[in-house]
Amino acid sequence: MRSVQSLNGVWDFAFFQECGMAAIELSALSFTSVLTVPGCYDVLFPYAAQRGTGVYRRRVYCSGLVKLNIAALGLAAEVYWDQQLIKSCPYAYMPESMVFDSGSTAWHELIILVNNQYNQVFFPFYDFYGYGGIYGDVDLESLPEFYLDDIRISTLDYRQGLIRLQVRASATPAPGCHLQLRFDASELQTLPFDSQVNIYELKVPQFQLWSPATPCLHHLQVSCGADELALDFGIRQIAVAGNQLLLNGVPLRLMGYNRHESHPQFGAAMPPSLIEADLLMIREQGCNFIRGSHYPQNRHFLELCDRLGILVWEETLGWDVKFPTLGEAAFLEQQLDQARRLVRNSYNHPSIIIWGFLNETESQLPELRPIIKKLCDAFHAEDDTRLVTYASNKYEKDCCCDLVDIIAMNPYPGWGDANWEKVQDIDQVKPRLDRLLAALPSDKPVLISEIGAGAIYGFRDPFKARWSEEYQALLLKEICNQVLGDERFCGLCIWQFCNAKSYINGYVMGRSRGFNNKGILDEYRRPKLAWDIITSCIQQARAAGKPDECPGTETSV
Ligand code: ADA
Numbered sequence: 357m358r359s360v361q362s363l364n365g366v367w368d369f370a371f372f373q374e375c376g377m378a379a380i381e382l383s384a385l386s387f388t389s390v391l392t393v394p395g396c397y398d399v400l401f402p403y404a405a406q407r408g409t410g411v412y413r414r415r416v417y418c419s420g421l422v423k424l425n426i427a428a429l430g431l432a433a434e435v436y437w438d439q440q441l442i443k444s445c446p447y448a449y450m451p452e453s454m455v456f457d458s459g460s461t462a463w464h465e466l467i468i469l470v471n472n473q474y475n476q477v478f479f480p481f482y483d484f485y486g487y488g489g490i491y492g493d494v495d496l497e498s499l500p501e502f503y504l505d506d507i508r509i510s511t512l513d514y515r516q517g518l519i520r521l522q523v524r525a526s527a528t529p530a531p532g533c534h535l536q537l538r539f540d541a542s543e544l545q546t547l548p549f550d551s552q553v554n555i556y557e558l559k560v561p562q563f564q565l566w567s568p569a570t571p572c573l574h575h576l577q578v579s580c581g582a583d584e585l586a587l588d589f590g591i592r593q594i595a596v597a598g599n600q601l602l603l604n605g606v607p608l609r610l611m612g613y614n615r616h617e618s619h620p621q622f623g624a625a626m627p628p629s630l631i632e633a634d635l636l637m638i639r640e641q642g643c644n645f646i647r648g649s650h651y652p653q654n655r656h657f658l659e660l661c662d663r664l665g666i667l668v669w670e671e672t673l674g675w676d677v678k679f680p681t682l683g684e685a686a687f688l689e690q691q692l693d694q695a696r697r698l699v700r701n702s703y704n705h706p707s708i709i710i711w712g713f714l715n716e717t718e719s720q721l722p723e724l725r726p727i728i729k730k731l732c733d734a735f736h737a738e739d740d741t742r743l744v745t746y747a748s749n750k751y752e753k754d755c756c757c758d759l760v761d762i763i764a765m766n767p768y769p770g771w772g773d774a775n776w777e778k779v780q781d782i783d784q785v786k787p788r789l790d791r792l793l794a795a796l797p798s799d800k801p802v803l804i805s806e807i808g809a810g811a812i813y814g815f816r817d818p819f820k821a822r823w824s825e826e827y828q829a830l831l832l833k834e835i836c837n838q839v840l841g842d843e844r845f846c847g848l849c850i851w852q853f854c855n856a857k858s859y860i861n862g863y864v865m866g867r868s869r870g871f872n873n874k875g876i877l878d879e880y881r882r883p884k885l886a887w888d889i890i891t892s893c894i895q896q897a898r899a900a901g902k903p904d905e906c907p908g909t910e911t912s913v
Pocket of ligand 1: 483649650715716749766806851872874
């Protein structure tokens with residue numbers, strides 16, 4: 357196996373307020389402080405709420421060809437090895453890997469500049485806080501000269517355990533090169549490896565299907581020349597039949613939450629055990645689905661979803677971007693680049709069933725169609741085994757629904773679309789959903805990808821006024837009953853799992869306390885009244901046979 361060195365831990369640190377990365381003089385730096393990686397600096401004193409460049413430094417003992425992996429960072433970064441620029445990282449939350457010659461056996465200097473000023477990828481109008489820091493693990497792998505660069509496994513036929521294995525090497529192999537592989541504890545297989553990219557169709561011995569009820573993973577060990585890799589994968593197929601979703605041929609209804617990677621004390625660098633705590637709550641409630649709003653997901657999150665049997669929508673960063681930016685060639689290029697990288701990074705996670713892009717875009721405008729088409733095509737070209745969509749708030753006016761695999765709508769009856777003159781608007785839910793369904797194509801699955809209401813934790817009110825826990829609970833009960841009870845919807849994804857930090861002075865936008873308060877839990881994961889109500893609705897829907905396939909209710913094939 358490759359040797360991997362974790363670079364997590366305590367790094368030297370310096371912070372330059374209101375200073376861009378270009379202005380940092382590497383040779384003149386002095387480090388007065390330290391910071392732990394992973395971590396966000398702008399949730400910590402003395403850097404809390406500041407914007408500028410954080411400079412991380414540590415020494416690394418190594419030599420030769422290496423691959424540096426940074427699980428995620430934000431908002432943008434530059435990576436320097438012995439004062440030489442190795443890579444610029446423009447996308448917040450995107451896993452980064454870089455292969456380079458680290459030099460002779462010695463202590464080397466690794467510097468990562470991490471800037472948290474808004475940029476052309478992370479705009480100030482995003483309704484979630486732009487945290488600065490290294491959000492995920494950092495490690496360094498030693499590579500042989502000829503190495504395996506990318507492995508992708510797709511299910512070709514779930515009934516037979518037939519998979520497609522695509523292996524890309526760093527270069528064209530020497531003549532007579534072979535790939536050795538082993539599934540789980542089965543016999544070692546030897547296959548010819550004669551070009552840089554090799555594709556095999558293989559049957560997995562004694563295969564088991566992956567699904568929310570039985571999240572069985574297989575283990576694959578692959579070696580070629582001096583390189584060896586191992587990974588887990590699942591055999592499962594997600595498909596669409598008319599307005600239904602099918603998982604391994606069985607009708608599937610989604611029930612779950614939008615979730616931000618966000619915590620008041622950790623920002624976007626949540627410890628894996630806290631991520632796990634979120635997922636266990638979600639699964640315990642009877643949910644089977646999470647939309648990873650609104651960016652690439654932490655690798656611990658994805659691994660946990662694979663293991664726990666939680667289905668995932670993963671998406672690229674691009675929130676409510678409007679014209680003229682939306683029409684710029686550079687913006688589209690960036691979106692396409694993110695799409696390709698998202699798929700490459702997450703390809704082997706069976707939990708992911710949907711790729712998403714451009715949250716709440718201008719999909720009511722015909723001039724957006726070519727852009728949406730290009731993005732759908734880019735996702736499909738990288739991955740023809742998953743569904744592609746964007747979450748829309750253009751509802752009846754959306755003119756791009758024919759371009760996606762699954763229609764996803766974010767209506768807010770009783771809240772955003774509400775008549776605020778009325779004390780309550782619960783009775784608006786059903787007519788709003790009916791109008792939506794009447795206008796949308798009926799030959800595709802329709803997912804409610806966001807819906808919900810704000811409530812301030814602890815604000816209890818006998819009048820059930822807006823912002824009270826009571827109003828949120830009442831509205832969510834009606835939403836759950838209407839959506840789960842209507843088979844024309846393939847799923848319900850509530851906005852949102854827990855409160856998440858947003859605009860600091862967001863009072864006018866309804867972001868009081870600086871948080872988006874539509875969480876069913878507060879930002880410390882304390883349940884509001886709606887949590888138990890939603891649990892009961894899921895139990896009732898399951899008792900009535902809906903959703904057909906929540907964890908535990910699935911029929912095996
Ligand atoms: C939108 C958006 C979410 C959030 C939500 C809200 O639908 O996609 O990120 O901002 O509105 O709370 O209003």
